[in-house]
Amino acid sequence: MRRWGMAALAVLLMAGCGPAEKKDDGAKPVDTGSAATGKKLTVGLMPKLTGISFFNATDKGGKEAGEALGIDYVYDGPAAGTDTIEKQSQLVGTWMARKFDAIAIAPNDPEAIAPALTKARSRGVKVVAWDADAKKEARDFFVTQCTPESIAKSLMDVMAEAIGPEGSYIIITGTLTASNQNIWMAEMEKYRQAKYPKMKNLSPTPISPGEDKAKATQMAADALKTYPGVKGIFAITSVALPGAAEALRKSGTGGKVFLTGLATPSDMREYVKDGTVKKFVLWSPVDLGYLAVSAAAALAKGELKPGATEFKAGRIGTVKVVGDQIILGDPLVFDKDNIDKFDF
């Protein structure tokens, strides 16, 4: 009986490895290339979490870049609902062990990912941070969607145009530790003081539902009650904006309160079509994934070096490099007239 049980477990374990090998053979013919001189590069693209449309779109761009460059491209990251910070560190270790040439990562925490990235770099892996930055010493370059100033400017201009230069607003973010959101909010405040000194931010500590749409809906609904006179809401993550839009639609306050922020057109299409949200802002996540993978590959090939002032990224064209930041460009403003042109 016992041996029978053991055999069953062993079989199961091996069965568990079955699909693994198949994937291995398909996705990673790197073992043949690594010995040869014309080594095929392997580049990994790691999102903050998998399975949400923003990062799915970056995967699309990354894959496109991988094909254009003729490199092996791998996309993986923490599944929603798991401990994303720890999972990212472990996956970096695995990618280092798999001898990836370069890793492009959107870190959930700039400090916590640093030990794993530093170790990978010490073993010769090139590292590009994208979407959110890692500690400077832990990566070679940071691929930023747009400068924080340009994002802040677009958001504030859209808001001021809708609620007037004396309106009051609140901000919904993701987690309070998300470094990019924090920088954007700081820039928004700076730009407000310079350009719209009479506008008022009613939530100096932003509302933070985390990366959870249902929670964003609930907290936005609560906020409408907490701040009855509020004219505008910024929801500055791709999860918070559709979440907040859902709250406005349910309460029927879409006409009274102006909601804008950052999210993908595919998540916002229905809310824009029914008029709950008039305008929102985003860069192209497809291009962001494309640029991150291109930069990581160029770094591994030695084509992109510190001190560069511009970088040629395939179909995107030439982008600016400022210090150790590679900048995608200015954000786009979406409304009901142009939203159907974008399929991410």
Added chain:
Amino acid sequence: MIRRLLRSREAILLLVLIALFAVLAVKVEGFFDAYNLLERTRYWVAPGLLAAAMTFVIATGGIDLSVASVLALCGIVMGMRRRDAGWPMPAAAGAALAAGLAAGAANGAVISRIQVPPLVVTLATMSLFRGAAMGLSQAKAIGDFPPGFLWLGQGSLCKVPGTGANPADLPVPLVILLAVYALAWALMHRSWVGRFTELIGENETAARFAAIDVRRLKFALYASVGLLCGFAALLHTAIYATAKADTAAGMELEAITCVVVGGTRISGGHASIVGTLLGLAILGILRFGLEMAGVSSQNIIILVGIVLVATAIINERLGRSAVR
């Protein structure tokens, strides 16, 4: 002799581990590499410490769902003592241990004095301690720990001899983990602590009639578990160089999984520290191997789940056929 060995659950787990290791080493390119394997073990340390503590709790027929929350809280306490109160690192680390002990004692007091079932108590304190960590830190990460402290998590004792041109490092936290397991083994299997613990789990009334102060022992047990969580928080914080309120989410379940896979009876009465360690290694190796094979993270969760169900079934059958 061999028959007898095969009858022990630890031997079977060891065989499973070896078989798993062999399969992965042959089938997955790059898996069999001492440097990478040893580096990976750093991530097993915190769940491993919680699992060691959990083995004792489950041996009494109890459970402690709050361990990961206590770990997060202790990390935050340590980070804030250092950053905001300006305490030197050793004192801040001491504060983390004290916080862990206090949290564990709170669990223990309610469980042993007011006789509320451990599942209910620790389910509540799981939220309570996590909430406290969130509130104290305003959900912000705390970093900037000194290098000497980070060495505990990221440092290496020495190169491992015989691991080739690119020698593997012996991770400091792995050595600490194994030392804790040696201590736990001695306590569980070579001292009165283990005997009494298992007796409480087997038959609490009988334990009481045997003049064991069950209440005091339980209180001390849950308090010690808290202390060990505080200790795990030191290593965990050092490994990630960050203290964060939402860290180690779900790690309590990971710890329970290791214990159960290791053959400790979930209803109490029989425990195996070696089994827990083997459970930790099996789960860790399996996850790492699948990752190395390029299986996506979502599919790994499913595959690991299937293996756990299989293990649970086998464990159940073994338990039934064993003569007790």
